[in-house]
Amino acid sequence: MVKSRTRPRELLLDIFATMPQGQHISAQELRDRIITEGGEVSLSTIYRALERLSEQGEIRSIMSARGQLWESVSGEEHHDHLICTKCGLTIEFHDDLLSGFGQSVAERKGYIYQESRFDIFGFCKDCKANLDSGTVSQVLQVLDNVTTMLDEGKRLTDSAARSIVNDKDRSVASSIERTRKILKQALDECDRALDVLEETM
Numbered sequence: 246m247v248k249s250r251t252r253p254r255e256l257l258l259d260i261f262a263t264m265p266q267g268q269h270i271s272a273q274e275l276r277d278r279i280i281t282e283g284g285e286v287s288l289s290t291i292y293r294a295l296e297r298l299s300e301q302g303e304i305r306s307i308m309s310a311r312g313q314l315w316e317s318v319s320g321e322e323h324h325d326h327l328i329c330t331k332c333g334l335t336i337e338f339h340d341d342l343l344s345g346f347g348q349s350v351a352e353r354k355g356y357i358y359q360e361s362r363f364d365i366f367g368f369c370k371d372c373k374a375n376l377d378s379g380t381v382s383q384v385l386q387v388l389d390n391v392t393t394m395l396d397e398g399k400r401l402t403d404s405a406a407r408s409i410v411n412d413k414d415r416s417v418a419s420s421i422e423r424t425r426k427i428l429k430q431a432l433d434e435c436d437r438a439l440d441v442l443e444e445t446m
């Protein structure tokens with residue numbers, strides 16, 4: 246009875262013990278792994294076991310783009326995390342400045358410092374590059390539209406000017422109206438391009 250109740254805990258501890266340092270795993274991935282190895286366990290059992298192991302200081306969780314992930318605490322060097330909120334890439338690093346910062350905050354607030362952890366969220370290099378190229382192609386598309394509109398505006402204005410010279414009054418008014426519309430669209434597109442650029446700055 247006791248044995249079957251402790252089994253998920255042992256299964257999980259085995260997995261964490263064999264995981265390379267720096268790897269973080271989700272509850273679902275843990276369950277998949279146990280099932281692949283012929284075990285049988287529900288996700289809720291895994292969650293309960295993870296919570297208990299975390300309370301006992303065996304493991305700890307970090308939040309990432311992939312949701313809550315877990316890592317082993319035993320025998321590890323203290324480290325903090327840089328987490329990409331887009332693809333989930335998680336980098337571990339150590340910086341004395343950060344633990345010094347944690348300590349000084351704790352002391353200023355009247356706490357006895359024990360430890361601090363920083364999860365820093367952002368876009369990784371690759372995701373930043375994708376983001377930048379996505380933005381650039383958006384701006385290029387907008388500028389392409391603007392060029393087409395301005396060309397069309399110029400053509401209409403030229404033809405309006407010719408009509409005035411030829412004294413064909415009727416078509417003049419409608420040409421000028423169309424020109425005005427197209428120039429307004431061009432200006433709107435310019436605004437959009439500026440918005441996109443501002444968002445990236």
Ligand SMILES: [Zn+2]
Nearest residue numbers: 267316326337
């Ligand atoms: Zn870690």
Ligand SMILES: [Zn+2]
Nearest residue numbers: 329332369372
């Ligand atoms: Zn990323």
